[in-house]
Amino acid sequence: MLRNKNLDILRALATFLVVAIHCNYKSGDTIDILLQSIFRAGLPVFFVLSGFFILNSKISNLLQWYWVKLLSITLPFLVYALFYYLSENSLSSLSIIEFFKVISQNPTGLSTHFWFIYTILGLYFFAPALEPMIRHCPPVDALRSLIVLVVIQAFVSNYQLMSLITDAPNLIVNSPFTIWTLYFVSGGLLARCHSSLTKRIGSFLIISGFIVTFGFSFMTPNGYNFQFGHYDTNASMLVYTLGLVLFFTKMSKVNKHVEVPATFIAKHSYGIYLIHILVLKYFIFMIGDFYNEQQLYYGLSSVALAIMIFLISLLLSWLISYPVDYFTNKVKRIIPE
Numbered sequence: 001m002l003r004n005k006n007l008d009i010l011r012a013l014a015t016f017l018v019v020a021i022h023c024n025y026k027s028g029d030t031i032d033i034l035l036q037s038i039f040r041a042g043l044p045v046f047f048v049l050s051g052f053f054i055l056n057s058k059i060s061n062l063l064q065w066y067w068v069k070l071l072s073i074t075l076p077f078l079v080y081a082l083f084y085y086l087s088e089n090s091l092s093s094l095s096i097i098e099f100f101k102v103i104s105q106n107p108t109g110l111s112t113h114f115w116f117i118y119t120i121l122g123l124y125f126f127a128p129a130l131e132p133m134i135r136h137c138p139p140v141d142a143l144r145s146l147i148v149l150v151v152i153q154a155f156v157s158n159y160q161l162m163s164l165i166t167d168a169p170n171l172i173v174n175s176p177f178t179i180w181t182l183y184f185v186s187g188g189l190l191a192r193c194h195s196s197l198t199k200r201i202g203s204f205l206i207i208s209g210f211i212v213t214f215g216f217s218f219m220t221p222n223g224y225n226f227q228f229g230h231y232d233t234n235a236s237m238l239v240y241t242l243g244l245v246l247f248f249t250k251m252s253k254v255n256k257h258v259e260v261p262a263t264f265i266a267k268h269s270y271g272i273y274l275i276h277i278l279v280l281k282y283f284i285f286m287i288g289d290f291y292n293e294q295q296l297y298y299g300l301s302s303v304a305l306a307i308m309i310f311l312i313s314l315l316l317s318w319l320i321s322y323p324v325d326y327f328t329n330k331v332k333r334i335i336p337e
Helices: 005-021 030-039 042-054 062-088 096-105 112-135 139-165 179-196 199-219 235-249 256-267 269-287 299-332
Strands: none
Touching: 005 030, 005 042, 005 235, 005 256, 005 269, 005 299, 030 199, 030 299, 042 112, 042 179, 042 235, 062 096, 062 112, 062 269, 062 299, 112 179, 112 269, 139 179, 139 235, 179 235, 199 235, 256 269, 269 299
16 A cells, blocks of 8 residues: 555654653643643554555565565664663673563563564564455445444443443453554554545544543543543544544645655654653753753643654654664565565
8 A cells, every 4th residue: 555645744743642652641630631642642543554554555475575574673673672771781791692682581671662563563473364354345344344343442441431330240341352453453444444434534533532531531540449441442542543544544735844844754753662762761861950850741841851852862763764774675685575
């Protein structure tokens, strides 16, 4: 499937939202709940977009497809992971064996956000099994399947709440699939049926999904003694995220002053994701003597912090991408198309 410039804009926006998640602490304050409700859509958007494109792109050479995807994910990851390893260990104590031991045995051993890489690799290994089914799925059937998935997730993610306000038995209801697989598959189905949907529907999904997400986010820390599962696992976030992707696919062509920088950011979104936690760590360390660290992580100050971390991460990703991309592209050619 050909790239969509509007979805590159969404990818750039989602990249900033992911950075902003880690620059804002969850609290019971209304402004922080509002910001978290906005920021938390960032990561699900990446999974939906991955499914949107991968599950609708014909995979003709399976070995070459796996080779390219594996290299595109793992080689940049190894480079950035090495920076994290060096930040915790002196150069003299550097052990390549220990480095590979850490990243092979613990997905979050070097940084908590590295779980994403292992999850997306798992989805990529699984994708060729799903791609023919979804790519050949008629739009009407794809829409029906998407609705069924949302309804199932709504039931699963809110069953405990329903049991509190009704006479339903308090059972443990588990989803038949992991939440990130759900976003990935939903993205593939949305690509099949989005042409029959409208921008207005996208707007409705965004607004309704956000309102429910914010409502559950507000109620969770404010004395209701119930965890509403209001972020990634709730169907409200799935609706919110699908609405964002649908809305951006229906947007008219944007001004080049927006398109060009957004495309540049989208190109470096993976690098920004990989490096931003390390940038945040050192940025806070450097300005710790001048600002109260806790104040930076709350309210509108966290937005300013996120912008700064995002820009620095973009710069570093751009610089690192030159040698990494050059080497990755060379290795990719070992298995021809």
